[in-house]
Amino acid sequence: MRFTIDKEQFLKGLLIASHGIGAKSVLPELLCFKLELTDAGLDIEASGSDLTIWTLVPSKINGTEIIRNAQPGATLISAHVLTEVIRKMDGKEISLEVIDNRIAKIEDGTASFKLNCISAGEYPDISNDKNGVALVMPCAELAKLCEQTAFAAFEKDTRPILTAINLSAQGGTLTAIATNSARLSRKEVSIDPSVRFVANVPAKSLVEVTRLFEGAEEVEIVVAPKKILFSFGTTLVSSRVFEDDYPVNGSIVPQSFNYFLSVNAAQFLNAIDRVSILSRDHGTVVKLSMDEDRVEVSSSGDQTGSGVERLAAVQYTGSRLDIAFNALFVTQAVKAVGSEDVTLCFTAEMKPFVVKNPNDESIVELITPMRTR
């Protein structure tokens, strides 16, 4: 294999693929990129425990030559070292030649590197077949769905299924649900009514995928047995899915409420942020005390003291109600609904409550209150 390539395009491809490299792998091959040069361009493949990424640096972009002096072939090179070497080289063009299937000689006219290679035959054979149920949607819509739900999943858990986002397509609606069992996010998006699937995608995978969208307009989602694929631009990402049933569905969100608080989101978040300074010693519990005359946010800690703040720009409907909650959960929920004013709807003191965008019914955040001592 031999080629001369535009440095910026090469680096861009390496940086996309590097999201596929797992932090730890016992197999040295899986710490490598698989580089494969064909007439179409340079294909870079990277595979970790959850994700596999294929991205193509095309031979030409809009008629401009990106790759020249091409002699097809394939090899494996340490992902970290190759990315760092290419990032730090100064030249506008870089030439790479694999010698004896063992050494990749990389030059830009100033610096010269000889990097150890592994034969491409050592790489696991990972299928990128796109056989399954397909759905095409705008990248921006999938990115928004991910941003509004992924945070609500567990990062790590004894119940791995709760680290997933439950995606279900049915009756013209794609519903995304994420929960850590103390809070839940649900987002709905209109889609082609003929598409029907269910997939539990690791929340981290979906976050990685949406980070790679840069510039792409549309993403094709393919739900296949044991995996889900995302195809956009010249990049294809495959993620494993959880095959267990997802433990909850959207119907646990209450439909009717007895108390309603409408509040300016920024003011509410600032007040929570300020008073929660004091409660760090027992998990950042903040209390909301509401009646028709005043709405207060307060918090306290054994070691530190107490803080209280009256909210100015509020509207409250209902009798007196005190609710304590995890400050982080409410903060993330208010940010996720993404509106200037948010509405909080309660049924009773110890029952889960809802955070809503008054102008967007597609997103709902559900939070379980905490007991105060």
Added chain:
Amino acid sequence: MRFTIDKEQFLKGLLIASHGIGAKSVLPELLCFKLELTDAGLDIEASGSDLTIWTLVPSKINGTEIIRNAQPGATLISAHVLTEVIRKMDGKEISLEVIDNRIAKIEDGTASFKLNCISAGEYPDISNDKNGVALVMPCAELAKLCEQTAFAAFEKDTRPILTAINLSAQGGTLTAIATNSARLSRKEVSIDPSVRFVANVPAKSLVEVTRLFEGAEEVEIVVAPKKILFSFGTTLVSSRVFEDDYPVNGSIVPQSFNYFLSVNAAQFLNAIDRVSILSRDHGTVVKLSMDEDRVEVSSSGDQTGSGVERLAAVQYTGSRLDIAFNALFVTQAVKAVGSEDVTLCFTAEMKPFVVKNPNDESIVELITPMRTR
């Protein structure tokens, strides 16, 4: 104690004093600021294992009232909590009142906090007497001295004395030396010839002090038994000193050399940075190969491969010489001498070599080469 204070000035004082709080302390008092209100203003005191800081928020600045409604007194409040509370309060003015020596009530018109206090009598009595040998110098000069030497000390070591900067004033010169035994920095500054002292100041203390200079022009240094004081603006910092003798002096820097390399600093640093990607697996060793025709920087790693780069803008005087070195030590030394071109002077292959600024004899960096395998 009671006062109403300008928020920005209060926060500024708290942030200065917070540099004096040690990361870990078993005494709850030492995790507190001591606040003491007098006619002059609000004195904030903080003390950790190496440093004690006193900073004054004056009652008036240029005729503008900073503190009003003052009722003198003193108390101890958690440094972390108080700083966070004041940082996050929105009001332009903040009032603080200590009730029953137990609770500090802090208000800005929107939020209201009650922070737990400790009686001021619990605070250790740390002297801020300025009895000793005094030297006044521009803050910028001490900051530069610190920047050019402190990095060469050990951060942590079994020989604590090597975490210090050795400051010695004698014969009109203040000499600063720092070493980790594999490299050494020496900086000289002209001073009043009548001043004579020696002090081994923890490098970290000096770095902290110079970070607090913001806006101050001159610093008074007072060397007293067992401590050194730095006084600037309305702030006084006391640091412990090491009483052991410093193990080296400036005379270990060689005076005559056999090989001279003059090189563009930026190009040299870039080349080291690039080739050292490959040698991370054995401590970032980089090799310099010099003869009259070419000067090359190279590096290699067992796992990764090798890299070599020819330096363009160089001038070399001497016969063929190969020197291997710790890439970090040379990088820091080249940055510390702070010139566009740097001169490296060698005596022999395995002997310590020197990095110099060709236009500034006051700073010298000495580095011990490494063996390559």
